[in-house]
Amino acid sequence: METVYLGVGSNLGDREKYIQQAIQYLRETPGISVKKISSLYETDPVGGPPQGKFLNGAIELETALSPRELLVRLKEIEKKAGRKRRVRYGPREIDLDILFFGDQEISDGDLQIPHPRIQEREFVKIPLREIAPERLLR
Numbered sequence: 001m002e003t004v005y006l007g008v009g010s011n012l013g014d015r016e017k018y019i020q021q022a023i024q025y026l027r028e029t030p031g032i033s034v035k036k037i038s039s040l041y042e043t044d045p046v047g048g049p050p051q052g053k054f055l056n057g058a059i060e061l062e063t064a065l066s067p068r069e070l071l072v073r074l075k076e077i078e079k080k081a082g083r084k085r086r087v088r089y090g091p092r093e094i095d096l097d098i099l100f101f102g103d104q105e106i107s108d109g110d111l112q113i114p115h116p117r118i119q120e121r122e123f124v125k126i127p128l129r130e131i132a133p134e135r136l137l138r
Contacts (some may be wrong), residue, residue, distance in 0.1 A: 002101055002104075004101050005098075006074070008059055018094040035062060038128070038129060039057065041056050068111060071110070075108075
């Protein structure tokens with residue numbers, strides 16, 4: 001089992017409902033155990049077209065899945081929770097990003113671990129600091 005940290009965000013519709021639904025789907029996934037969930041923080045969007053504010057948080061989980069298997073599962077959960085792909089960096093019902101996967105470093109197309117822009121994004125660092133401050137010190 002690996003300890004994994006995810007970023008979660010939503011800026012369309014009932015933002016908190018989308019996030020809670022995604023967390024429930026994570027809990028129902030074989031090979032995943034949700035351990036900690038941060039508070040949700042309202043944040044301004046960074047980049048992309050003009051859009052509404054986000055709710056952002058962080059999740060700690062343990063998983064037996066490989067990084068690639070987890071990425072595939074997260075995309076399935078986003079779709080099941082109602083995400084519709086529109087414009088890159090545009091508004092979204094739900095967004096799940098792998099921030100850290102144990103101490104692994106992976107750069108393989110759409111799989112970048114640790115997430116390459118963690119240090120630039122307060123909307124990631126604030127909730128992550130709440131549940132795993134030591135991760136930001138490594």
